[in-house]
Amino acid sequence: DADVTQTPRNRITKTGKRIMLECSQTKGHDRMYWYRQDPGLGLRLIYYSFDVKDINKGEISDGYSVSRQAQAKFSLSLESAIPNQTALYFCATSDTTGVNEQFFGPGTRLTVL
């Protein structure tokens, strides 16, 4: 079974709709992250959380919100989707020991029409 899972894997929606992307992990990591990836722009951090009660904005948080419902779950919401939020979204987790590299989920491809 995958350690970091994301649902849905693909989603097509319309402008103005509310969308929630979900991330779950079985790695037992405290730290979780949401990124978006656009061609030519690389991975950009949207929000991150180091604990259930900890939420922090990344470099591109406008238009997004998150919820850390439990250590294992971190959800990303688009309250009113717009076309320029069309992108590949990745969730990641990391430990607090050693190199603490980030482990990425399989991604959600979101298209906003």
Add this chain to the structure above:
Amino acid sequence: GQNIDQPTEMTATEGAIVQINCTYQTSGFNGLFWYQQHAGEAPTFLSYNVLDGLEEKGRFSSFLSRSKGYSYLLLKELQMKDSASYLCAVRDPKDTDKLIFGTGTRLQVFP
């Protein structure tokens, strides 16, 4: 500000050696990562450098020079499956639990 530069694309031949460079300009330095990402898939961790020198892991090696703000990823005995994007990332000097990613280098390996 923080900036990471990598070549956009590279090509190489199966069996050859390729070096992918990464230069960074940051206000401090606390470690550099290399990730591999196949098209449409998740990035996967390849290597980490925090001290100057070479880290070797099988066919892949990564080098760091902190004084030059420079790293490279060396791939030996290239295989077709090495066709992927290679992402360089540094720890954010203001918050070391965050990573700043370069835009990635797309490597195509030809037979």
